[in-house]
Every structure is written in C-alpha cells, then in structure tokens.
Amino acid sequence: MNFTDLQVFRAVVEEGGIVKAARKLHRVPSNISTRIRQLEASVGIPLFHRDRQRLHLSPGGEVLLGYAERLISLSDEARHVVSGAAPQGLLKLGALESTAASRLSGILAEFHRRYPDVRLELTTGTNDALVSAVAERRLDAAFIAEPPSARGLAWLPAFRESLVLISSADHPPITTARGAEGQSLIAFPNGCAYRRVLQRWLKRESLATVRVLELSSYHAIVACVAAGAGIALMPEAVLDAMPQARVRRNRIPRAQSAMATPLIWREGEISPPVQALRTLMASVVKSSGRNSDGRRTKAGK
Incomplete structure (x- = not known):
C-alpha cells in the first residue's frame, strides 16, 4: 500500500470525483485513476461503487478512509514535530x-x-x-x-461549572425536587449532559411524562423561564453573562451541580x-x- 495512493484516495473522496481531485493535486485525471486502481489491487477490494461518472464509497472504502486519514494526520504531525515548525x-x-x-x-x-x-x-x-x-x-x-x-x-x-436551577422571579424558591413538580422543563434537545443532570435530580427514569420545551439557545431558555414558561438548569457562568435576566436562582445539591x-x-x-x-x-x-x-x-x- 503506497502512501501517495492513500493521499490520492482521500482527495478523490473529499472532492467527490477523479477530475476535481486531479485539479486539486495538479495531476492529470488518468494518473488519479491509475492510483486508485493500484490501491484497490493492493487491498484486494473495490473502494468505490461506480455509477456512470459518479463514485460512491464502498463499505471497504469507508473503512480504509478512516485509516488513511489517521496515517496522513500522523505523517503531518511527525513532519511538524521534527521540523519544529509552528502549528498551522x-x-x-x-x-x-x-x-x-x-x-x-x-x-x-x-x-x-x-x-x-x-x-x-x-x-x-x-x-x-x-x-x-x-x-x-x-x-x-x-x-x-x-x-x-x-x-x-x-x-x-x-x-x-456550577449548575443552577432557574425559575421566574416571582416563583417561590425551589429547594427540593418536589418543589419542581408540575413545572414544564425547558432544556436543550436529547444529548445534553445538563438535561441528564436535571433528570437525575428530579429522580426520573425518563422525561417522557413531563412537559419539555426543547430550545437550542440559552438566551431563548432564559427568556422563556423569565416569562414563566417553566424551569431550566444551566451553568451559573452563563447566567452571570446575562445581568439583565430577571430569574430566580435555586440551588441544587453540589453532587449534581458541580x-x-x-x-x-x-x-x-x-x-x-x-x-x-x-x-x-x-x-x-x-x-x-x-x-x-x-x-x-x-x-x-
């Protein structure tokens, strides 16, 4: 397996075809095609599915691409470290x-x-x-x-980070999970670690039975909480950056907040x-x- 062939292979994938890869690498298309055939012969499997003038990665090509990117990255890293050049x-x-x-x-x-x-x-x-x-x-x-x-x-x-539970300014202080019962939760979509913390604090296996308003902006979350739409958990550092926010800060145990x-x-x-x-x-x-x-x-x- 030739290292240059791997570089050509990655360029074909990134550029979406032989002609564009040839233009990027300052080579003629026939040379790129030859390199790809050599690489396929070396690994013993087709790397692309060919559909007229379009190339689509095969399952084997997907696997090889990951290794090619790692090898090229390591080569670049070694060159920079040995030369003492500044990162670029x-x-x-x-x-x-x-x-x-x-x-x-x-x-x-x-x-x-x-x-x-x-x-x-x-x-x-x-x-x-x-x-x-x-x-x-x-x-x-x-x-x-x-x-x-x-x-x-x-x-x-x-x-x-220190997490804090926020509610509207006129909401009574929330000191326990029971005090949050009946409130809508305002949170980022699934995959948010802070949302999982809130779920654990509420002692719920899931939030399927709870009203959840999903937003993707802390400014929007704070605005909705301030308007009385529900409660939310967020880093206090973010709230500190919004001095105009009119919300109540409710502390939760350090085991969950830190x-x-x-x-x-x-x-x-x-x-x-x-x-x-x-x-x-x-x-x-x-x-x-x-x-x-x-x-x-x-x-x-």
Whole structure:
C-alpha cells in the first residue's frame, strides 16, 4: 500500500470525483485513476461503487478512509514535530454553547495570538453530538460537559461549572425536587449532559411524562423561564453573562451541580494544532489553581 495512493484516495473522496481531485493535486485525471486502481489491487477490494461518472464509497472504502486519514494526520504531525515548525492548518473545534458563550472568548483570542497560522472553525452542539463528532473525526477536539465514556478518547480537565436551577422571579424558591413538580422543563434537545443532570435530580427514569420545551439557545431558555414558561438548569457562568435576566436562582445539591468541562480528542492522534490547544489549556488550568498535571486520561479510567 503506497502512501501517495492513500493521499490520492482521500482527495478523490473529499472532492467527490477523479477530475476535481486531479485539479486539486495538479495531476492529470488518468494518473488519479491509475492510483486508485493500484490501491484497490493492493487491498484486494473495490473502494468505490461506480455509477456512470459518479463514485460512491464502498463499505471497504469507508473503512480504509478512516485509516488513511489517521496515517496522513500522523505523517503531518511527525513532519511538524521534527521540523519544529509552528502549528498551522485547520483546527476543527467543538464546544457546548454555554462554554463558547462564557469561557472561550479570551482563550480563542490567545490561541490566535500564539498560533496565527492555524485557522480555527468552531462548532457548537450538545455533549453527545460533540463526542460523536470527535470519535468520527468530524471534529479534531471539543469542550464537553463531562469526561467521555467512549473508548479511544483522551481528555484534559478544563473548566469547572456550577449548575443552577432557574425559575421566574416571582416563583417561590425551589429547594427540593418536589418543589419542581408540575413545572414544564425547558432544556436543550436529547444529548445534553445538563438535561441528564436535571433528570437525575428530579429522580426520573425518563422525561417522557413531563412537559419539555426543547430550545437550542440559552438566551431563548432564559427568556422563556423569565416569562414563566417553566424551569431550566444551566451553568451559573452563563447566567452571570446575562445581568439583565430577571430569574430566580435555586440551588441544587453540589453532587449534581458541580461539573467539570473537559477538552477531549482522539487518543494517539493529537495533531500539532490540537497539541497547541492542549498546551494552552494546561497553562490556563495551572494558572487557575486547579489540577495541572496535563495528563491525558483514557475515557472511563
């Protein structure tokens, strides 16, 4: 299996065909076709289903693409490390909306100052969606709500969040789960770790029998709570960033309210941009006085 063939293979997949891949790689289409045939002969299976002028990845091609991306990434990492070059290229970063809103502005500004040759794309989503995106290589790294349980992911503690239950300003104080009975819950869609915390605090196996209003914006959630539409659980740091919000803050036990936000990436595949972000976050953790050993911990351990 030739490394150049793998690079050509990935380009064909990314560009959606032979001609566009040839244009990207500054080669003639016949050369690209020959490379693909050589790679298919090497692995012993067809990598594409051919439908007239269109190519569709075969199941075997899907598997090989994952390995090709890992090998190319490792090659790029080795070249940058050995040469001592500054990180460059694209960093596809994910984050919870709460983290992006309340924690990342200064960090991303500092990252850009230190590593101006890295182009950063930020995607927000729920905890579970971000974990899946990193595991499936759609994101390089992500800030999530809790240490991941998925295999193959490494993590570094980043921020500590304190969750608070909010209700309308004129609602009586809520001190126990019983005090929340009869209230509609306002939350992010399924996959949100904070939604699961609220479910555990309410001592419910599921929220199927509870009225749930699903929203995808903390500003919308706070506005609905303030209007008396229901209650919600959210990081207090996000609420602190909304001084105009007229809501009541109700405390829940620390066992449920205290959460750590880790930075996750794929174990053994840490690229130069991810390594740079990890180094920056380790310094942030150290300066904040929290655990600063910079370890990479396997999920579930």
